[in-house]
Amino acid sequence: MRLLLFLLTLYLMSCTNAPSKKQAATEQLSAAPHDDHSYANLEQINTKHLHLDLEVDFESQTIYGIARHQMKNKGADTAIFDVKGLLIQKVTLGKKGAEKETDFMIGPMDKDSIIGQALLVNVDSKTTDVNIYYQTTENSGALDWLDTNLTSSKTKPFLYTQGQAILTRTWIPLQDSPSNRITYSADVKVPSDLLALMSAENPTKLHANGLYHFEMPKAIPSYLIALAVGDIGFKDLGQHCGVYAEKELLNQCAQEFEDLPQMMRVAEKLYGAYQWGRYDVLVLPYSFPFGGMENPMLTFANPTLLTGDKSLVSVVAHELAHSWSGNLVTNHSWSDLWLNEGTTVYFEQRIMEALRGKEIADILAQVEFGELQQTLAEMAADSSLQDSKLHLDLVNRDPDIAMSDIAYVKGAFFFKTLEQAVGRKQLDAFLNSYFQHFAYRTITADRFIDYLEQELLAKTGADFNYREWIFQPGIPKNCVSINAPRLDKIQLFAKEFNAGTNPFKPKVKYKWIRKNGKRRKIKQRITIQYTDYLIQEWQLFIRALDPKTKIARLAALDQQFHFSQTQNSEILCDWFVLAAQSNYIFKIETPLRSFLMKIGRRKFVLPIYQALMKSPEGQKLAKRIFNDAKNNYHSVTRSSVWKVINAKD
Numbered sequence: 001m002r003l004l005l006f007l008l009t010l011y012l013m014s015c016t017n018a019p020s021k022k023q024a025a026t027e028q029l030s031a032a033p034h035d036d037h038s039y040a041n042l043e044q045i046n047t048k049h050l051h052l053d054l055e056v057d058f059e060s061q062t063i064y065g066i067a068r069h070q071m072k073n074k075g076a077d078t079a080i081f082d083v084k085g086l087l088i089q090k091v092t093l094g095k096k097g098a099e100k101e102t103d104f105m106i107g108p109m110d111k112d113s114i115i116g117q118a119l120l121v122n123v124d125s126k127t128t129d130v131n132i133y134y135q136t137t138e139n140s141g142a143l144d145w146l147d148t149n150l151t152s153s154k155t156k157p158f159l160y161t162q163g164q165a166i167l168t169r170t171w172i173p174l175q176d177s178p179s180n181r182i183t184y185s186a187d188v189k190v191p192s193d194l195l196a197l198m199s200a201e202n203p204t205k206l207h208a209n210g211l212y213h214f215e216m217p218k219a220i221p222s223y224l225i226a227l228a229v230g231d232i233g234f235k236d237l238g239q240h241c242g243v244y245a246e247k248e249l250l251n252q253c254a255q256e257f258e259d260l261p262q263m264m265r266v267a268e269k270l271y272g273a274y275q276w277g278r279y280d281v282l283v284l285p286y287s288f289p290f291g292g293m294e295n296p297m298l299t300f301a302n303p304t305l306l307t308g309d310k311s312l313v314s315v316v317a318h319e320l321a322h323s324w325s326g327n328l329v330t331n332h333s334w335s336d337l338w339l340n341e342g343t344t345v346y347f348e349q350r351i352m353e354a355l356r357g358k359e360i361a362d363i364l365a366q367v368e369f370g371e372l373q374q375t376l377a378e379m380a381a382d383s384s385l386q387d388s389k390l391h392l393d394l395v396n397r398d399p400d401i402a403m404s405d406i407a408y409v410k411g412a413f414f415f416k417t418l419e420q421a422v423g424r425k426q427l428d429a430f431l432n433s434y435f436q437h438f439a440y441r442t443i444t445a446d447r448f449i450d451y452l453e454q455e456l457l458a459k460t461g462a463d464f465n466y467r468e469w470i471f472q473p474g475i476p477k478n479c480v481s482i483n484a485p486r487l488d489k490i491q492l493f494a495k496e497f498n499a500g501t502n503p504f505k506p507k508v509k510y511k512w513i514r515k516n517g518k519r520r521k522i523k524q525r526i527t528i529q530y531t532d533y534l535i536q537e538w539q540l541f542i543r544a545l546d547p548k549t550k551i552a553r554l555a556a557l558d559q560q561f562h563f564s565q566t567q568n569s570e571i572l573c574d575w576f577v578l579a580a581q582s583n584y585i586f587k588i589e590t591p592l593r594s595f596l597m598k599i600g601r602r603k604f605v606l607p608i609y610q611a612l613m614k615s616p617e618g619q620k621l622a623k624r625i626f627n628d629a630k631n632n633y634h635s636v637t638r639s640s641v642w643k644v645i646n647a648k649d
């Protein structure tokens with residue numbers, strides 16, 4: 001960052017038509033201790049309310065916009081915003097109708113193109129209104145413009161945005177730091193046959209003139225501003241909850257997520273009243289790069305959650321939980337993503353426990369713990385164990401690094417272990433007061449520690465090694481272990497299979513029955529069915545299989561349980577990863593290819609490409625498929641896969 005600022009200083013000094021106050025601007029630039037991923041000079045001047053005037057043009061795949069910032073100015077002569085991949089046309093000062101153009105300049109891109117560019121606007125110490133006229137470009141990484149063929153309708157196009165972590169600056173010029181909270185409103189013009197939705201109060205029906213007005217009256221961080229435009233319908237689920245989706249998927253969504261009202265009741269009972277009015281879920285097209293994204297009032301969700309058996313609804317529980325952890329109490333910078341995600345995974349598990357019982361919740365947690373162990377093993381192998389700390393140093397690094405099982409699962413096990421140390425009642429009381437105390441504010445590891453010491457540890461007299469958890473790599477020894485006896489069976493299957501026997505051979509059993517007053521012995525053939533076990537149990541089974549398993553045995557397993565044909569993408573992903581470690585993958589190239597062409601959720605797509613890249617033949621296949629599929633992915637997934645495919649080792 002320092003180097004960047006220095007370069008920016010040089011650039012500003014060498015710039016002949018720079019604003020007259022360029023020197024002052026550079027001095028201010030070096031005083032940005034708040035966030036390593038934003039240029040904004042929030043201490044001097046910061047946005048309080050943002051009004052967006054937007055026109056969404058599908059023809060040119062461009063958003064034409066005016067970002068009207070209402071700012072609190074402590075005497076600044078420059079206002080600094082973050083931009084990346086935007087074209088800035090002009091900047092004016094003053095209220096709408098009484099605007100005057102002002103000078104602005106755009107700094108250089110940072111070395112690795114992570115944080116983008118600073119937009120420096122000349123203001124005076126009294127300025128409160130800054131209006132930036134701009135348009136997006138094909139480098140606006142937040143935007144995913146889908147042609148009709150990539151939607152369910154196949155007749156209407158679709159657009160959605162993904163802001164977290166630092167992509168909002170690619171579609172709106174703003175101070176893109178979670179440390180600054182703003183309210184926002186928007187006037188959006190879209191084609192008249194499409195519905196527009198935002199992370200705000202939303203319409204439920206099409207407006208014939210294509211004009212939509214939005215209000216988000218509660219202060220939120222910029223990464224939560226979101227927009228979606230498409231042929232979208234709505235279905236109410238009760239209890240202020242509902243689903244939006246492309247019309248073809250609407251009934252399926254309503255069924256899959258029918259437990260939402262119950263989840264809401266459970267969540268409120270645990271950690272206090274829901275603060276955001278309505279809670280709706282928007283199911284996006286298949287390219288959406290995440291399972292879910294907690295955009296306030298309107299969670300964005302991946303259609304891979306629509307399994308027909310509610311087996312993946314914990315993702316929705318997770319996004320709902322973010323309405324407290326993350327959206328009310330927000331990580332101050334991306335170094336503490338664990339304070340958003342770890343708290344949320346813990347909360348999610350509590351919702352699932354209340355909904356499905358402890359046995360199921362423990363199984364879910366056990367699957368995640370297995371993933372954490374695998375991540376740690378990989379980190380140890382590529383000497384990145386330093387990144388297994390909860391609090392991360394992200395200077396000059398992509399904040400994406402923080403999105404790993406460390407923030408999520410180690411974070412959740414921090415709270416589970418804390419629960420064991422102080423008791424559930426005490427931890428719940430603490431979390432309740434934490435959400436209240438820090439509501440609409442941001443949290444750093446240090447502030448969290450102070451509050452933890454004062455409000456939990458001092459009160460209970462408990463001793464807890466939180467420093468080791470937060471600032472040291474690895475998993476501390478006192479980490480709770482999950483006891484999920486039901487998983488023993490599936491582990492045994494894997495063990496038997498790896499030892500060369502087939503645990504799924506039909507078993508013959510004899511049973512006594514009474515017929516016409518006589519006792520008779522009957523013979524029964526017992527076969528294990530796919531539906532006898534949970535999706536999560538099958539996942540554990542597949543993950544435990546020996547990667548060197550002979551092709552014929554994998555084929556037999558596939559024939560019995562149809563793993564390659566399942567619609568459940570969790571299973572498909574694990575199965576393809578296993579298959580990619582042998583030549584079996586070439587036998588299931590057709591389903592593999594259609595999976596990777598259709599689905600853009602990074603968590604699934606990336607491990608498959610990673611596994612393929614381990615062999616020369618796999619590499620060829622990976623490159624061929626990626627070449628055809630890359631335009632179907634959101635930039636988040638595309639750039640992650642690109643790195644894997646083009647990695648020099």
Ligand code: BES
Binds near residue numbers: 165289290314318603
């Ligand atoms: N907020 C995250 C997604 C995210 C994190 C995007 C960091 C960009 C940077 C979201 O809540 C999330 O965690 N999604 C998970 C869901 C899962 C853990 C239940 C996902 O997409 O897999």
Ligand code: ZN
Binds near residue numbers: 318322340341344
């Ligand atoms: Zn999350």
